[in-house]
Amino acid sequence: MSQAPETAQSAGAAETVETRGDERIELLRADTNNDGRTDVWVVDTDGDGKADLFQFDTDHDGKVNVTMVDLDEDGTPDEVVDGDGGLPPEQLPPTVQV
């Protein structure tokens, strides 16, 4: 009984999102709680320079908890899934500290 009470952890990785392209050009990584690990990823997947994929590590364990895809790039997410949406980010230091 040493497990964390939250059980959604293992089920989250199965969902895969459709993105505009299959590139992963990270426009921004941010560390919102200043622990040295990235919490927010802003990604362009089709190379047009505009962000269409957003990922968030809401519990700050280094793994994505929420992925949002903005397929028409109007600034409003069209699809939101649990986990990394099949697009796990590289574990690199954040480019911006918030």
Ligand SMILES: [Ca+2]
């Ligand atoms: Ca962090």
Ligand SMILES: [Ca+2]
């Ligand atoms: Ca784009």
Ligand SMILES: [Ca+2]
């Ligand atoms: Ca996490």
